[in-house]
Amino acid sequence: MKFNKTLNESILKEWKFYSVDYKAMKQALKDNGSGMNTEEYFEQYELSKKKLTKFYTDKEKWAVAYYDKMKESVEELRAMKVTSRPSMADTTAISNSDESESNPMSTKN
Secondary structure, three states: OOHHHHHHHHOOHHHHHHOOOHHHHHHHHHHHOOOOOOHHHHHHHHHHHHHHHHHHHHHHHHHHHHHHHHHHHHHHHHHHHHHHOOOHHHHHHHHHHHHHHHOOOOOOO
16 A cells, blocks of 8 residues: 555644645655655655644644633533531431431430
8 A cells, every 4th residue: 555545644624734745845846756855845844844833733722722711611510519517516417317217326405
């Protein structure tokens, strides 16, 4: 299987715009023949670098924003847990009333 075909098959459709145009770069080298004028190749190379850099920075921004949102959600959940937690006096009273209700031998009435 040719490298270009393997490369194209492994790229996600939504990421295709950011991928290296291997075929165009290879064609630029073939058209050049002598190898003396590689201007077109390096134009393709620079374009590929820019696309990959944009892809990386876009995904990094998304990841940082997602992390911040998840961190905020965790903090909100922790705050909810702390504010809804019963006090020790409440848990002791509940525990004592449960014992007296479930234990017929209890001296409390």
